[in-house]
Amino acid sequence: MEAAILEKVNQWLDGPFDENTKAEINKLKNESPEMLADAFYQNLEFGTGGLRGLMGVGTNRMNKYTVGMATQGYANYLVQCFGKDCSVAIAHDCRHNSREFAEITANVFAANGIKVYLFESLRPTPELSFAIRKLGCKGGVVCTASHNPKEYNGYKAYWDDGAQLVPPHDANVIREVEKIKSIDEVKWNGGESLIEIIGKEMDEAYLDMVKELSIYPEICAAQHDLKIVYTPVHGTGIMLVPDALKKFGFTNVNIVKEQSTPDGNFPTVIYPNPEETETMSIGLQKAKELDADILLGTDPDADRVGIGVKNRKGEWVLMNGNQTALLAFNYMIEARKEKGIAKPNDMVIKTIVTTDMIDVIAKRNDVACYNVLTGFKWISSLIREKEGKENYIIGGEESFGLMIGDKIRDKDGVSAVAILCEMAAYEKNKGRTLFDKLVDLYVEYGLYKEALISITKKGMNGAKEIATMM
Known part of the structure; x- marks a missing residue:
């Protein structure tokens, strides 16, 4: 050694x-x-999105000490920017140690004189973004590793607009975190009175916001019996997705029982990622058994969504992220126009890795379409820049992420599930399916094909290989 x-x-x-x-x-x-x-x-790197790594002992692992040191650095920067008269919101997912990490984060912030709003139990990541904006917080943290394997956990840092950190704040927070060299520099406790537990009231406010995104509530009512199969894949989606679908008026929602209980072991899957066919296989089987209209699955922190529909032969197919995105973008553009609520300054935003077909759809409908770098923080950054000048309606990325409406500033699997079901209801009301709509879009705008190649490199040797490749 x-x-x-x-x-x-x-x-x-x-x-x-x-x-x-x-x-x-x-x-x-x-x-x-x-x-x-x-x-x-090495020290576990606090990157532009925060921390993510294997759980365990050591400087290169997610543990209470690395979480505490990161929080101390972030707290120092918040105090520099806003003084101690500021607040943060904290949430966590279903993973092992997530609650402990969230409580440690809350304690360190509070010990630094910062007001803390801590969710009472696990919640979807998008609700954290919403809460930051709703409560007027200056920052926030969610303890999650999103769709990574069970051995991982993470720490996502947010700013006052409910988005993940962007320049100059990302580099400034990283600098402050790197200054913390010892656990002796961390204020571990001493401000417990500054911690306020939040839960049901915020849930209701968030669900009301999601309901406002509906364009055709009357069609949802007419097609309330749309046969929906949903799997939270052992994650936080179970906390809010069924309630969101209920708010939209859907009455035939079938939860995949085997994957309905939050469990950091993710016992029924290898990777808890709705991009993976294997992850959706149990839900797919249930959808076939019930002859459902649509299958949906969210990842552990419920910010991504995957969907399955029947093709014209009656066979079930899982849509990729580009297909889901173009259907959602098209609906938000087309349905708003049809309903008479479109505005001349409407805009949509996608990342550069997402299908160019969306650009064509937007242009044909006189809607501005902007392309940004990979990551929803860049979508949110552009929304902030355009606020008061252009009207944001939807953003997305091929990695199964959608952000509908401007009340939150991160990808949101909960609202995406609700709107995707409304879209399925809209098509069913015409005797059609989302697959039919996808084919129509290809006929109208041209067939766009895409492929995704993922390369995984693990550990110290993997880091060296990546450095060599780059």
Whole structure:
């Protein structure tokens, strides 16, 4: 083991760390020196979106110490910008340790004199974005690793508009986090009175916002019996998606029982990602058994959504992210126009990796379409820039993410599920399906084909390979 790594290991063994942590380090030292080296060879990087990594002991892992140090750095920057008279909102998903990480985050913020609104239990990530705006917070954190495997957790940092950090704040927060060199610099407790628990009232406010996105509530009422199959894939979607569908008036919602209970082990899937066919397979089987109209699945923090529909042969097909996005963009443009609520300054935003077919649809309908870099924080940044001048209606990315309306500033699987079901109801009202609509769009605008290639590199060796490739 390299001397620099061994020095870090000994600092943890000799330092003010808890006994369980030290015992785990000694166990790795004896049983898996390679894993121990990977856990300490670098500090877990606080990137532009926050932290994400394997859970465990060490400087390169998600644990209470790395979370506490990151929060101290973020708190220092918030105080620099706003003084101590500011507040943050904190949420978490269903993963192992997520609640503990959220509570540690809350305690550190409060110990720094910052007011904290902490959700009472797990919640979808988009509700955190909504809460920041609703409560007038200056920042926020959600403890989640989104759709990554069960061994991972993460820490997403948000700014006062409910979006993830963008320049200059991302670099400034990173700088402050990197200044924290020791757990002794962290204010771990002392401000408990500044922590306020939130829950049901915020849920209702969020669901009311989602309901306002509906363009054709009368069609949802007429097609209330639309046969919907939904899976939360053991995640936070179960907290709000069924209620959102109820708000839209849908009465025939079938939850995939095997995947309905929040569980950080994600026992029925390899990857809890609705982009993966395997993840949607149980829901697909249920949809076939029930002869459903539409299948939907969200990832653990309910910011992504995957859908399945029947083709013209009656066979079930899972749509890719580009297909789902172009259907949603087209609906928000076309239906608003048909309903007479379109505005001359309407705009849509997509990322550069998302199908160019959306640009063509928008142009044909006299709607401005902007392309931004990958990530919803860039969509949100442009919304902020255009506020008061142009009217944002929808944004999206091929990675199964949609952001409908401007009341939140991150991708939202909850509202996306509701609107996608409204879209299915709209087509069913005409005796058609979303697959029929997709084919119509290809006929009208041309067939666009795309492919996604994912390359995964793990651990210390993987990081070196990526550095070499780049």
